[in-house]
Structures are given as C-alpha cells and as structure tokens.
Amino acid sequence: QVQLVESGGGSVQAGGSLRLSCAASGFSVSSRYMAWFRQPPGKERVGVSGIRTYGTTDYADSVKGRFTISRDNAKNTLYLEMNSLKPEDTAMYYCAAENPSGRTYWVGRNFGYWGQGTQVTVSS
Numbered sequence: 001q002v003q004l005v006e007s008g009g010g011s012v013q014a015g016g017s018l019r020l021s022c023a024a025s026g027f028s029v030s031s032r033y034m035a036w037f038r039q040p041p042g043k044e045r046v047g048v049s050g051i052r053t054y055g056t057t058d059y060a061d062s063v064k065g066r067f068t069i070s071r072d073n074a075k076n077t078l079y080l081e082m083n084s085l086k087p088e089d090t091a092m093y094y095c096a097a098e099n100p101s102g103r104t105y106w107v108g109r110n111f112g113y114w115g116q117g118t119q120v121t122v123s124s
Helices: none
Strands: 005-006 010-013 019-026 034-039 048-050 055-057 067-072 077-082 093-100 105-108 107-113 117-124
Touching: 005 093, 005 107, 010 107, 019 034, 019 117, 034 067, 034 077, 034 105, 034 107, 048 067, 055 067, 067 105
Parallel strands: 010 117
Antiparallel strands: 005 019, 019 077, 034 048, 034 093, 048 055, 067 077, 093 107, 093 117, 105 107
C-alpha cells in the first residue's frame, strides 16, 4: 500500500526558509518520478518540482533558484528545500508519486498517489 506523509510546513516571514519532508512507504522513492505540488487558497493545484528516477530535476519557473528537490533513498524520503520564501509561496504543499492511472498531469506525467499535505504560510 502506497503511503506518503508530508511534514515540515509552518509559518515564516518573507526571505525565510523551510524544508519539507515526505516519508514514503509501500514503494521506493527512487523507483518513480516524485514531485511536489502546491495549492494556494482558492486556486488549482500546480506542480512545483520533480525528480526523476535517475536524479535529474524539474522546477516551475516561479521557484527556480530558490527551491531544491532531493531524496534520501536510505530513508525513503523526498525533500523540498525552500529558500528566499515569498508571500506568494503560501499554499498547501503536497508530495506526489507518478502513477499512469492518475488524474493530475504535469511535465508529461500522471500523478495519482498523494500525501495529506502540509501548510506553508509566508508573511510579508
């Protein structure tokens, strides 16, 4: 059974940093394309960053140079390091795993496994 559990969200001031974690079980994070999505209040969920099985990464233009995605295969955990945070980064952040049957589409892939989300709030 695939399970994703996010942690690490919180409230920070603009310019601050946070590191999100996503602990996976039921599969290996190195065996699938893994991604972070976010959903601001009242808006659609959008892709933020992703990492391929062989380690190359994708980033939305809005976070390039500020966010870094990584994974620890031994801990079976995905991370998102977020620096220079801005108020517009405020959102619920979700960890996701690729699933060809999934309904959410980003960077040419379908995502169907989701965590429960962790809230990030950035104040000005």
